[in-house]
Amino acid sequence: MVKTVLGGEAEVRIHEMFVEKERISKRYRIRELDDRLRKKRTTSEAKIISAARRAGVPTPIILDVEDCKIVMERIDGEAVRNVINREIAVKIGKNVAKLHSAGIVHGDLTPMNMILKNDLVYFVDFGLAYYDERIEAKGIDIHVFYEALKADFDNWDELWDGFLKGYSRYEKFDEVIDRFREIEMRGRYVEKSENSQ
Amino acid sequence: MISLGIESTAWNFSVGVVSEDEVIALEGEAYSPKEGGIHPREAAQHHSEVAGKILSRIFRKISPDEIDVFSFSQGPGMGPCLRVGATVARALALKLEKPLVGVNHCLAHVEIGKWLTEAKDPVTLYVSGGNSQIIARRGRRYRVFGETLDIGIGNAIDKLARYMGLKHPGGPKIEKLAEKGTGYIEMPYVVKGMDFSFSGIVTHAMKLFDEGYRAEDIAFSFQETAFAMLVEVTERAMAYLDRNECLLVGGVGANRRLQEMLRLMCHDRNADFHAPPSEYMGDNGAMIAYTGLVMLKHGIRTEVQNSQVRPDFRIEEVEILW
Numbered sequence: 001m002v003k004t005v006l007g008g009e010a011e012v013r014i015h016e017m018f019v020e021k022e023r024i025s026k027r028y029r030i031r032e033l034d035d036r037l038r039k040k041r042t043t044s045e046a047k048i049i050s051a052a053r054r055a056g057v058p059t060p061i062i063l064d065v066e067d068c069k070i071v072m073e074r075i076d077g078e079a080v081r082n083v084i085n086r087e088i089a090v091k092i093g094k095n096v097a098k099l100h101s102a103g104i105v106h107g108d109l110t111p112m113n114m115i116l117k118n119d120l121v122y123f124v125d126f127g128l129a130y131y132d133e134r135i136e137a138k139g140i141d142i143h144v145f146y147e148a149l150k151a152d153f154d155n156w157d158e159l160w161d162g163f164l165k166g167y168s169r170y171e172k173f174d175e176v177i178d179r180f181r182e183i184e185m186r187g188r189y190v191e192k193s194e195n196s197q
Numbered sequence: 198m199i200s201l202g203i204e205s206t207a208w209n210f211s212v213g214v215v216s217e218d219e220v221i222a223l224e225g226e227a228y229s230p231k232e233g234g235i236h237p238r239e240a241a242q243h244h245s246e247v248a249g250k251i252l253s254r255i256f257r258k259i260s261p262d263e264i265d266v267f268s269f270s271q272g273p274g275m276g277p278c279l280r281v282g283a284t285v286a287r288a289l290a291l292k293l294e295k296p297l298v299g300v301n302h303c304l305a306h307v308e309i310g311k312w313l314t315e316a317k318d319p320v321t322l323y324v325s326g327g328n329s330q331i332i333a334r335r336g337r338r339y340r341v342f343g344e345t346l347d348i349g350i351g352n353a354i355d356k357l358a359r360y361m362g363l364k365h366p367g368g369p370k371i372e373k374l375a376e377k378g379t380g381y382i383e384m385p386y387v388v389k390g391m392d393f394s395f396s397g398i399v400t401h402a403m404k405l406f407d408e409g410y411r412a413e414d415i416a417f418s419f420q421e422t423a424f425a426m427l428v429e430v431t432e433r434a435m436a437y438l439d440r441n442e443c444l445l446v447g448g449v450g451a452n453r454r455l456q457e458m459l460r461l462m463c464h465d466r467n468a469d470f471h472a473p474p475s476e477y478m479g480d481n482g483a484m485i486a487y488t489g490l491v492m493l494k495h496g497i498r499t500e501v502q503n504s505q506v507r508p509d510f511r512i513e514e515v516e517i518l519w
Contacts, residue, residue, distance in 0.1 A: 008436040027465055028458040029425045032381045037425075107390045128433075130389055140390060 009127055014074065019060070021045075021127075022069040038068040041127075046070050048104060048129045055102035057095045058122040075124055077117025084111050084153070086162035091121045093166020096142065099123075100170050105132045109145035111152065135172065139179030142167065146180070198494065200266045201255070201289070202486025205282030206274030206302050207326060208235055210244040212255050213483030214264065215490060220483045222258040223476070224251045229365050234355065235326075241277035248285050261293055268489020271299030271499075272510030274327070279506035287501055298489040299499040302480075303512040304339065307332060308491065309484035310446040314471035319442035320435045322427060322459065324449035325480070326351030329427065331391070331434045332512060339512045342437070343391030343430040350423060351449045353395035357419060360403045361412050371416045372452050378417020382410060386422055391433065393426045424455045432462050441468040448479035495519050 003014040013020040023038040046065045049072070053059045064071040080088060092114065099106055107128030115122045132138075145163065149156040167173060199221070204211045211225025228243035230236060269286035272279055283299070290297035307321050320342075321332045329350045331343040348356075351368065358367020385401050387394040402419045406412065431443060443463050445456060450472060463470040477483060492498075495518040 008433060026429075026462070028428050028461040030381060030421050032383075033386070033421055033425055036383070037386060105390065128390065132389055137390060 007127070017074055018063055019072050019074050020069060021072070042068050042070055045126050045129065048126045048131075051102060052099055052104060052123065052126065052129075055098045055104070057098050058117075058120040059126070060122065060124055075115045075117050075122045077115045077122065079112075080114035080116050080121060081111040081152070083116055084159060086158050088116060088121060089159040089162030090166040092145075093163040094169060095121055095123060095166075096145070096163075097167050097170035097173075100138050100141070100172070100176070103131050103133055105130055105137045105141050107141065107144075109141055110148035112148075135175050135179050138172070138176045139183050142176065143180055143183050198265045198490055199259070199263055200268055200298075200486040200490035200493070201264045202268040202270075202300065202305075202482045202484070202489050203282040203286050204270045204302070204305075204480050204482045204485045205241075205244050205278050206270050206272075206480055207278055208240060209480045210247055210251065210281070211480060211482040212251050213481055213486040214255060214259055215483055215486040217490065220477075220487075222255050223481060223483050224254045225482060226251060233359070234352070235275070237275040237277045240275065241281050244278060244281040248281065252285070261289070264293070264295060266296045266298055266489055266493045266498075267293075268298040268300050268485050268492075269504075270302045270305065270485050271504070272302060272507035274302055274506075274508060276506060276508045279508065283504060283506050287504060291501065296493055296498040297501060297504060298492050298497065299504050299507075300485045300488045300492065301510055301512055301515050302485075303328060303330065303332070304515055305484040305488040306446040307339065307444070307512075308488045309477055309481075310444045310471070310473050312487055313473040313477055314444065315469075316442050316444045316471040318440060319444035319471060320431060320438060320440050321444040321446060322431045322450075323447045324350050324427065324445070324455070325447035326355065326449075328447065329393070329395075329449075330512075331427075331431050333434060333438055333440065334517065335438075337517050338515070339517065341511070341513060342434040343393065346389070346392050346394040347396040348399075350395060350427065351447075353399045353423065354419075354449070356399050357402050357415075361406055361415070368449060368452065371420065372454065374413050374416035375420045375454065376417075377413040378411075378415075380411075380414045380417075381421065382414055382418040384418050384422040386426060388426050388429060391430055393430060395423060398423055420452075420454055424452075424458050427455070428458045428462050431459065432466065435466065435468060441466075443468055443470050445470070445472040446478055450478040451475045491519055 005012040010021050010023045046062050049059045060072040062072050113125040149159050199216050201214050209227045214222040226247045228240045267286045267290040269282045323330045327349045329345040330341050355367040363370040385397040460470045
């Protein structure tokens with residue numbers, strides 16, 4: 001049986017042995033641009049999935065890339081969202097450290113995009129990933145994960161602590177964490193300006 | 198309650214008066230550079246020259262004694278320009294012994310957009326000369342989910358327009374040219390996560406102009422590419438936040454092609470598209486007046502000693518009590 005998931009950007013068809021991910025056309029874009037973006041992003045995603053693998057992050061093996069479609073191995077494990085604990089969060093942190101070391105920003109780090117199989121945490125969706133050396137981009141990357149944990153799990157602080165333990169092996173850990181705090185300040189928790197109204 | 202608001206962030210000096218229900222008066226004059234972009238000091242000079250005249254036009258429609266609160270745009274914006282509006286507002290508030298409220302300019306765009314449309318809790322695309330942001334409320338703050346990494350879309354359009362020999366303001370002229378464009382020329386499309394960048398596409402478009410491509414095709418391709426970047430990130434924010442309303446504000450929001458693209462995007466994801474009337478899209482005093490009124494009703498006022506302008510004032514810094 002084929003299960004179909006419609007995301008914001010792509011349609012994902014999950015077969016028994018493999019997964020097809022096809023980028024859908026957007027009517028608001030003119031055809032030339034739409035075609036170009038979908039093709040380019042499909043190629044780029046496939047490349048980043050492979051690059052992430054080479055950097056040591058478990059990812060599905062790419063079986064085929066055609067036009068706007070990627071065919072990849074199906075990772076048949078447990079949704080990380082359903083099984084996450086501190087130990088798994090440490091593994092996620094280690095994965096992200098490897099990605100960032102390789103200059104890859106994931107763009108959508110949430111437990112929804114991860115699968116646990118044979119004790120390995122697979123990152124299965126690189127649809128919004130891109131190369132970026134800026135500390136800012138990495139700070140935002142982990143901030144997205146932080147927000148996802150806070151929104152979804154009661155024991156988020158324990159999970160976040162585990163994530164940081166794994167992520168701390170990244171050589172620019174301190175810089176990214178400083179930036180992360182700054183990003184946090186820019187957001188909801190700006191206390192310093194409260195008096196200036 | 199009646200509120201008077203002064204907007205002098207950049208090119209426009211505008212004064213608006215609103216009640217809880219309607220806009221009572223709106224008067225303003227735009228500074229137009231003789232050549233090149235906006236010179237902050239020249240613009241500020243312009244604002245101080247026209248301020249008196251515009252206020253007397255306003256006070257012919259409503260007596261100063263009827264006004265309950267004086268609001269001004271406190272930032273973000275160009276320091277010298279902001280200072281003119283702040284000075285006028287302080288003088289009026291002190292003289293008439295009424296409260297003063299310093300308003301965040303970006304917040305005012307969002308608030309008047311919501312006031313004049315049916316939007317309740319939208320993802321807002323705010324596009325102007327200096328700013329390009331995707332904003333949505335979360336809890337007691339507005340948050341910026343994506344924004345330009347370099348220049349605002351309006352500045353990008355103006356730069357290209359000037360380079361192609363079009364007079365200020367360039368936006369409507371580029372839009373007109375684009376309507377006659379027929380061939381799409383590939384341009385850099387730069388979206389990084391939720392952020393985007395326009396400086397590369399401007400440089401590229403200028404180069405194409407030097408190489409002799411048709412101005413119509415350049416304008417068309419530029420708009421199609423740059424606007425697609427904005428619409429894409431707006432859609433992504435809507436998906437992420439699970440919102441089904443989109444609000445377009447800011448001067449560039451008057452562009453009909455941008456509106457059409459957002460409308461299509463919204464239609465395809467079963468969401469509603471909202472845009473206020475175009476006179477309230479660009480910088481205007483009514484948005485400052487309205488936001489000041491809402492703030493005062495929630496007990497927020499600005500003491501004169503704390504009313505210094507804030508050129509880097511961010512929308513996230515304001516706690517939303519309403």
